Amino acid sequence: MKFSIMVNEGPYQHQSSDSAYQFTKAALEKGHEIFRVFFYHDGVNNATCLTVPPQDDRHVVNRWSELSKKYNLDLVVCIAAAQRRGILDDNEAKRQGKNASNIAEGFRISGLGQLIEAGIQADRLVVFGD
């Protein structure tokens, strides 16, 4: 089956990012296709490379990056939600006159149309949030 995933909550604060990751990983290992993972609301905080969790805990951000690399997974962060919360890639940092960017490896910033498209293209859109 072809799935799209939506992640609506921030890492560590809420379980939804963990659940979304476990679901996505399990689906890929079973041979299903993940069309896209879309990060919205505080979910965009899953995409900052400045995250530094304690060493004896899981690294939520790196875990997504590694999954993306292994399966060529499309991780998309909503641009409007990201800009509100200070998640920028190099282009956006330049455009907004900021002196730093913080998007983690494997993530890309794009618009809400990518969420709608993910819903249209997939057999199921699975939402993880509050």
Next chain:
Amino acid sequence: MDGEGGVIKKFLYVNRKAPYGTIYALESLEVVLIGAAFEQDVSLVFIDDGVYQLKKGQQTTVDSGIGVKDFSKTYRALEGYDVEKLYVDKKSMEMRGLSTSDLNVDVEVLDDAQMADLMAQQDIILSF
């Protein structure tokens, strides 16, 4: 913008939260507005505290309220985006002492069974 290869799915946006306590209501509305360009079959429901999103007379400016942008008028603009199917949960509205005359927009009021039917008909349900 055309739907993806002519595919038209039934999208339901479920709004469950009060408008300003969290950002869910505002960011839900942003999805609805962008999504309208895809010419899908869109419905919105307002349930639980979500019915407050449609309340008339919201005052949120610094002078009169909490100093947050009032986006309640945007619901009235949805018609211009061909988003015309707005539903309110009857119990949620009545439990909060509201009636349709307290709301900014024309809505259809649904009881539990009708709400369940509406949800069962959908391809995509986005819950905010």
